[in-house]
Amino acid sequence: MQTSTSWRSFRMAAWLGWVIESNWTDPFLFAVYSIVKPISGAAILVIMYGIISQGNYDSALFPYIYLGNAFYIYVGAVMTGVSWAVVDDREHYKTLKYMYIAPIYIPLYLLGRGVARFITGSIAVFITIAAGLLFLNVKINFAEVDWLLFFVTLFVGVVMLALLGLLLAGITLTVARHEGFIGEATAGALYIFSGAIFPLDVLPEWLRPVGYFMPTTYWLELLRRSLVGDVAQAFPTLANFSNMEILGVLLALSVFFGTVSIYVFRWCDARARELGLIDRTTNY
Amino acid sequence: MDSLKPDNIAALRPYSRKDTGWRLFLKTIIARAYPRIIGQQREVSWLVFDVIMPMLAVISYVLVYRALNAPEEYIGFVVMGGAMTAFWMNILWSMSSQLYWEKEQGNLALYIMAPNSMMAILLGMALGGMLATAMRAIAVTLLGMFMFGVTYTVSSYLQLFLVFMLAMVALYGMGMMMASAFLLFGREAWHMANLAQEPIFLASGFYFPIKSLPFWVAAGASIIPLTLGMDAMRQLVFPTGFQFGFMSVQLEIIILSVLSVVFVVTAKILLAYIEKIAVREGRITESRR
Numbered sequence: 001m002q003t004s005t006s007w008r009s010f011r012m013a014a015w016l017g018w019v020i021e022s023n024w025t026d027p028f029l030f031a032v033y034s035i036v037k038p039i040s041g042a043a044i045l046v047i048m049y050g051i052i053s054q055g056n057y058d059s060a061l062f063p064y065i066y067l068g069n070a071f072y073i074y075v076g077a078v079m080t081g082v083s084w085a086v087v088d089d090r091e092h093y094k095t096l097k098y099m100y101i102a103p104i105y106i107p108l109y110l111l112g113r114g115v116a117r118f119i120t121g122s123i124a125v126f127i128t129i130a131a132g133l134l135f136l137n138v139k140i141n142f143a144e145v146d147w148l149l150f151f152v153t154l155f156v157g158v159v160m161l162a163l164l165g166l167l168l169a170g171i172t173l174t175v176a177r178h179e180g181f182i183g184e185a186t187a188g189a190l191y192i193f194s195g196a197i198f199p200l201d202v203l204p205e206w207l208r209p210v211g212y213f214m215p216t217t218y219w220l221e222l223l224r225r226s227l228v229g230d231v232a233q234a235f236p237t238l239a240n241f242s243n244m245e246i247l248g249v250l251l252a253l254s255v256f257f258g259t260v261s262i263y264v265f266r267w268c269d270a271r272a273r274e275l276g277l278i279d280r281t282t283n284y
Numbered sequence: 285m286d287s288l289k290p291d292n293i294a295a296l297r298p299y300s301r302k303d304t305g306w307r308l309f310l311k312t313i314i315a316r317a318y319p320r321i322i323g324q325q326r327e328v329s330w331l332v333f334d335v336i337m338p339m340l341a342v343i344s345y346v347l348v349y350r351a352l353n354a355p356e357e358y359i360g361f362v363v364m365g366g367a368m369t370a371f372w373m374n375i376l377w378s379m380s381s382q383l384y385w386e387k388e389q390g391n392l393a394l395y396i397m398a399p400n401s402m403m404a405i406l407l408g409m410a411l412g413g414m415l416a417t418a419m420r421a422i423a424v425t426l427l428g429m430f431m432f433g434v435t436y437t438v439s440s441y442l443q444l445f446l447v448f449m450l451a452m453v454a455l456y457g458m459g460m461m462m463a464s465a466f467l468l469f470g471r472e473a474w475h476m477a478n479l480a481q482e483p484i485f486l487a488s489g490f491y492f493p494i495k496s497l498p499f500w501v502a503a504g505a506s507i508i509p510l511t512l513g514m515d516a517m518r519q520l521v522f523p524t525g526f527q528f529g530f531m532s533v534q535l536e537i538i539i540l541s542v543l544s545v546v547f548v549v550t551a552k553i554l555l556a557y558i559e560k561i562a563v564r565e566g567r568i569t570e571s572r573r
Contacts, residue, residue: 020471025472025475036483037478037479037481037482037483040486041486044482047492048345048349048491048492051354051496052349053352175327175329176327176329176330178330178333185334185338185341188341188344189337189338191340191341192341192343196344197344197347198344198348198350202347283319283389284319284320284322284323284324284412
């Protein structure tokens with residue numbers, strides 16, 4: 001019974017999220033929307049790189065930046081997908097209180113709501129990488145790609161991000177709606193500590209430990225290694241670690257952050273119930 | 285007896301004839317800004333999500349240039365661009381798409397019923413959000429100075445002041461134009477506002493000199509006031525900034541003056557026109573879920 005409730009909560013939330021995300025316009029505009037945003041984000045970095053390197057896209061730093069940025073799209077998408085569902089349901093559709101009294105499991109409902117953003121995020125990642133391959137000299141030899149490592153890493157990372165999204169959803173329950181998206185703001189802030197677009201060695205020394213503590217650092221490193229192995233050797237940050245060692249660290253940190261996320265969500269959820277925040281709207 | 289308290293008697297007074305014209309306009313701005321400013325005092329979590337976290341995102345772009353061993357000017361360019369994003373986000377989320385929220389919450393109909401100007405309502409929203417916007421812009425600027433040693437050498441304070449003010453007038457005029465379009469939007473309002481982030485950061489050269497883009501792309505992007513505003517300010521506050529200028533500062537001041545007039549006048553006309561359409565088509569109170 002518990003399993004069926006959990007599965008039903010997740011499945012229906014995923015479907016609901018997809019409908020909300022995709023049916024606001026016609027498929028053409030939706031496709032344009034899905035393409036323009038990520039390509040623009042990548043183009044900012046490409047132009048920055050191009051100006052300084054004077055168009056030398058053969059350096060190992062370029063695929064490092066480009067692939068790191070491409071996969072980082074997942075961070076904003078998944079974390080925002082899960083956490084924004086709280087604002088969307090509570091303040092926009094005003095249905096969160098009904099969800100709370102329905103026979104569903106709220107954490108899994110929120111995780112399910114994030115699936116739609118995961119799907120649109122996957123499209124954005126695919127398009128960004130395809131544009132890099134076609135137009136920007138990003139070289140991936142598909143015969144040499146470690147697919148098993150790639151998919152295992154991707155799966156672990158997405159689960160980890162979803163749980164971090166749950167943590168943010170908990171925080172969202174206890175705060176008012178402000179100007180931006182909490183998920184995207186957090187993803188923007190973590191950008192600096194994840195080695196997404198520059199090696200961690202560039203960070204001031206006192207900030208590097210934060211980067212080593214972030215699971216996204218190891219996640220992005222493994223994704224890069226699985227696609228373009230030689231990029232890893234060009235930067236000393238994690239060069240002394242084998243793939244399995246990094247995967248082990250990623251799993252350990254994912255379990256740690258996942259556990260923290262669940263407890264934080266429970267605490268925030270209880271606090272939101274106590275303070276009567278489940279149906280509050282921000283009207284300023 | 286309660287009904288005879290002085291406050292209640294004041295509330296029963298007839299509508300003051302003095303509250304018309306500019307007086308009403310200014311009072312409306314203050315009235316709309318007031319709840320936003322008070323709301324921000326009541327819960328300060330916005331400091332984390334709207335000031336500190338975006339500040340960290342700007343650092344990332346600075347460190348990309350550091351990783352590439354870019355000249356120091358570029359660090360200053362990114363810091364200025366990062367500070368100016370606050371104003372773009374303000375018109376996007378606190379002004380344009382806010383009308384959609386107001387519609388969903390039921391306030392929009394009240395705004396239109398009340399004998400005040402919608403432009404004043406929009407300016408009040410912007411003014412109310414200015415606390416967060418200014419804090420974010422100042423925080424990023426100070427971060428650039430103290431963490432990355434960015435130095436500002438202003439060649440002309442008068443021109444800098446003029447450029448900034450004209451860019452703001454044109455930008456908020458543009459924001460009001462966009463808000464009128466958002467009156468007609470349903471759920472797509474969110475997505476349109478979301479879509480106007482990265483593509484604008486790219487086209488307007490928030491993180492690199494606009495001169496780096498092909499001429500016609502840069503010229504097209506100049507329709508967004510921040511494009512020329514930032515280009516001019518970079519020329520005025522960084523000693524070597526003029527080398528990266530897209531146009532001369534004087535020409536940019538003239539174009540920004542024209543944009544200011546065009547956007548503000550068009551916004552007034554569009555707001556009245558779109559409001560009429562929205563009323564006629566019954567979109568003021570609709571809630572397309």
